[in-house]
Amino acid sequence: MKNTFGSALSVTLFGESHGPSLGAVLDGLAPGIPVDEAFIAHQLTLRRPSDGTSTARREPDPFVLESGVYRGKTTGTPLCIRIPNTVQHSDDYAFYGKARPGHADYTAYAKYHGFEDPRGGGHFSGRITAALVATGAIVISALKKKNIFIATHLARGCGINDRPFGNFAEDYALLSEKPFPVLDAEAEAAMKGAILAAKADCDSLGGILETAVTGLPAGVGEPWFDSVESLLSHALFSIPAVKGVEFGDGFALADARGSEANDPFRMERGRVITSKNSNGGINGGITNGMSLSFRCAVKPTPSLLRSQQTVDFVTGENIDFTLTGRHDPFIAHRARVVVDSMTALVLGDLLTQRYGTDYLGE
């Protein structure tokens, strides 16, 4: 099922950037989960460009809870969130055939034979992630009540490193409110400077998002195809612009010795822990009760306000093409809340499988 993901808890996506609406259906939610519309709105705000590092354009993203909520709580039946599009007309089809490099214009044509909606990227638009964020917010809320917390920061942006996670509770609180999710103020300032410089140069920049999840019990996930790494990477690579995912020390483990890569187990207050966490809280595909830790590489946004070589796949000619309009030179900070949301959806699914359909609402 192409636009449906998840087993016990599943999400189904629909919509195009310039069609009437986009949205998602979240199915398998426990009954009785409080639906906090203000928190959904807050999460959608974190997905929007809202500071000097992004364009002035605003996407208000009002949302409608079409089903699955009654008296402020989930019913246990499918919850549909719909986000009406305010812009439904566009001149983009006038440029149809002119493949933007790094975009899906040409591959969409190869797959859909010209029937795809090209306006604003159609179904490929990053705007669709708003539906993931809105539904993810409900699961994030439910996980919090189980003392499971997800936080993501921009560990590296524009070639500049943020500091690592420190006191998780403090960092979590800080990141929850920050549209630009960097922990270190100097690093943040440097990144923003680099973004403005890239913007002036009609270019764009990428970064690495690092996520930590605390509070997961040991014993969640499966040995092979439904390993925590498998399911999370499946979800994370669904996010546009993500081109790499690593767990724990990830690619650095390729250069480590076994004696460095192994995390020694220890008893701590009657509980099994590991004394370090190079494996990201996962052994054999299953959570070990430590913090879940992973990183996503986000490529620079491909929309550049400069001339690029490409083709017109309708005429079959080589052309030079310059995009117009407003385009962000940086999107990795906006992808943060999408990463949090996809993480919540996967963990919500695994916990529902493990403990049954009422678990998240209890």
Added chain:
Amino acid sequence: MKNTFGSALSVTLFGESHGPSLGAVLDGLAPGIPVDEAFIAHQLTLRRPSDGTSTARREPDPFVLESGVYRGKTTGTPLCIRIPNTVQHSDDYAFYGKARPGHADYTAYAKYHGFEDPRGGGHFSGRITAALVATGAIVISALKKKNIFIATHLARGCGINDRPFGNFAEDYALLSEKPFPVLDAEAEAAMKGAILAAKADCDSLGGILETAVTGLPAGVGEPWFDSVESLLSHALFSIPAVKGVEFGDGFALADARGSEANDPFRMERGRVITSKNSNGGINGGITNGMSLSFRCAVKPTPSLLRSQQTVDFVTGENIDFTLTGRHDPFIAHRARVVVDSMTALVLGDLLTQRYGTDYLGE
């Protein structure tokens, strides 16, 4: 479905290291695909330790085609390959409770409450990958007849780089026969030296596998959850010891500018190509007709013949524990054929979805 993966073409795993048998059921295969038992055996050989870099132990891996093959060709009904285990008795349960660091002993206990089979790692054993290799071999053969070729080399091992892919046809031929899949002879010698040194030190080493797939048509894959990256990473992270996956330039794209990350489209002999391939042959989750390119980080094998700190999760005590027996100091080269196999299974699935159930057999 925990041990079943795939949609139009699916694989279901079963088995433990020291149980009667392990194996896999491959369902959704087109009828009429020739089943080359010698090629299956060859692929299984590539998974075995067979040179000085690995232990002297031999796992002969004889296999039985239990169903789905008639007169040397696939029938179109489920194909079961079974690999009997020669060693079914083991003293491993005598050590039950002593969690090997980096292994799934503790997480299996957390999940299965002590009912898991601990002998030789049970269902978590890397030996189960033999079933993936055997079934993958059949799909690899079918893809070859469609001029789709998969090759993986050890791009980096023990901290030493192999040369990049050059002439693909030549490299493909070379790698197909090499148990130690390194293109550059000097790099190979250096890696083997490092492995022997690590072995002498009772330690282990990791590496990075790089895969290229040629011959895929444009237009395969889906925009969101079933993006080529999503499905491949799901499959690749199912392989034990894989802790990172990246497509195209991957994590390096996080540091690139958009003008560097974008791959310009060009017309070449009436066909759309890109003049470089930083995106690994995928735009918007869908193949663009260029070579598919990705890399997997393989952590060093966690089995070390040296004393390690850990716990006994039965008694709840901190202990020091030293493994005995034979253990490989390096497994990344063996994982190569598992990567090829999982890649074939995912691509076979996507092509069957796209073109129908007869496609791979035509």
Added chain:
Amino acid sequence: MKNTFGSALSVTLFGESHGPSLGAVLDGLAPGIPVDEAFIAHQLTLRRPSDGTSTARREPDPFVLESGVYRGKTTGTPLCIRIPNTVQHSDDYAFYGKARPGHADYTAYAKYHGFEDPRGGGHFSGRITAALVATGAIVISALKKKNIFIATHLARGCGINDRPFGNFAEDYALLSEKPFPVLDAEAEAAMKGAILAAKADCDSLGGILETAVTGLPAGVGEPWFDSVESLLSHALFSIPAVKGVEFGDGFALADARGSEANDPFRMERGRVITSKNSNGGINGGITNGMSLSFRCAVKPTPSLLRSQQTVDFVTGENIDFTLTGRHDPFIAHRARVVVDSMTALVLGDLLTQRYGTDYLGE
């Protein structure tokens, strides 16, 4: 996935009777299928009470194509149809706890612990079938272009038999326009008379729907779990009030001899046919190229305007309870178009699996 059904072509349901909207997401549709909004509206009309046999209440069922359609044709990406509810307020919750016999009030409470939306039956409302009809209409249109035609008549209603299918093309044309899908005029009059009598008696009646599908190629379906019977029955039993499904001669085959039950194969103009069709066009779970034939038993609507014994599951007391409001004494004729729609969704899925993702749009 609880509210998602189908593999290559899937439908995801959402909505409650008195929430903001209900609808469905149809995913996996071929690109380029013409979307005929007038035909969708026509099909929705067939689902509405529109003659003397039903209540005077009208449900206008306006629909919105939220996604997946561009310039009048399917894009190949998810198509969402949303049907806003005009009545969102209700006094039904005032009666919460008083379980209507034959309804899901009590089982919903057992499953959702009181968090379910009780207004108008909530997610259990027959009104949700409008979403199935609207999405099914698009697939029905696509199948027609492949010369695959689905027709359902009320083979038995109120204890009165309709005549069997005769000339299929004529019967198909007749049924396509009739809100009360009975072929024989006398039988129709008798059924309508019986319905009015039942209404006067504050009671309700059921019937049997019989479906024929022509034009299917041989070789569609699977031997075991995805047999045509398995998938169709799964879909048909999803329709509220359906309590029996049989294929070909169905239950009558239990009393037949093998020599009567077998359908002899014959050559006819170079094509394999059967000289009769007791097996309903299916052998071994797979279509044999003959007309697909099956029947659904539809129980009488459980909403009765008379006093019934039941319980209040909130107070735990036995009570007598009399429904108020308008309720149809007969719904089997309205279920007809739901049966057609579910049949189209299943067949569209099987054909897409068999022939690939472009098939229905070609």
Added chain:
Amino acid sequence: MKNTFGSALSVTLFGESHGPSLGAVLDGLAPGIPVDEAFIAHQLTLRRPSDGTSTARREPDPFVLESGVYRGKTTGTPLCIRIPNTVQHSDDYAFYGKARPGHADYTAYAKYHGFEDPRGGGHFSGRITAALVATGAIVISALKKKNIFIATHLARGCGINDRPFGNFAEDYALLSEKPFPVLDAEAEAAMKGAILAAKADCDSLGGILETAVTGLPAGVGEPWFDSVESLLSHALFSIPAVKGVEFGDGFALADARGSEANDPFRMERGRVITSKNSNGGINGGITNGMSLSFRCAVKPTPSLLRSQQTVDFVTGENIDFTLTGRHDPFIAHRARVVVDSMTALVLGDLLTQRYGTDYLGE
């Protein structure tokens, strides 16, 4: 996934009648379920012809537990049961092309283009149900420990009615041991007489199996596509020769009035019950805590030792064809244990979804 069925608990089938082995992989089982090999063997015996009503042929059906069992209990990882075939050679392919009426010979050819294994029916053989029975036995055992009991009798055979279920505990005990599952001794004798007469006439007979399940909690199942009726019928129609399925009063409800069809709710010792059970223990697709009740129509076996009209689909000619060999004139009694097994698999899945992965093993 064609030969995989189930969500939280799934079964994957493989095998042909005359290939090396057939079997099934059962995945998602709770850890710690005792595996009673004697009970598996007993269930397999019930599937075999073992009395005067069937042929003298014996299929010993020895089975091998290849994985998923350790020290007599399920591990929680995939459990593979394999049943080696003793007869692997056959002359059936000598008759290839001669389509047996009522069999899948022609539809298999239409689907698999001649690559199918024709020996003994290949993957379509009723013998494959042995794998369902063997795996189902394990789930039946686990359900019993939860006080959930499944019993099926031959409610009608050869046109003769058995008595209805009476005292369930007594009937359950009786049926558990009887190869010919008829409750009334006179009916049994009459049926057996009719079978022998049909045999003498080279003909075959069918019947209706009626199943009751006690002990299910209320609140299991889903409103729409995963209704208890939908999932059970999906599973039941996978059984060869089943051509009709009805729940509760089923087709008789089509002729009932609403006042007859509704089951009044009542309080009984603090628990909600219904005072009769015309709806078969299901309201709105969800269990209501009453006995689950359904019936399957089993057509007469199509293998007749008499001349039948058919075609040779290889030569394209009309022919008369007479089967040779031993063939049962009656199989409905043997299908009983397959119905019990499929029922257990579906209910085990629904309960695992509802209460989590440990539920059946606790």
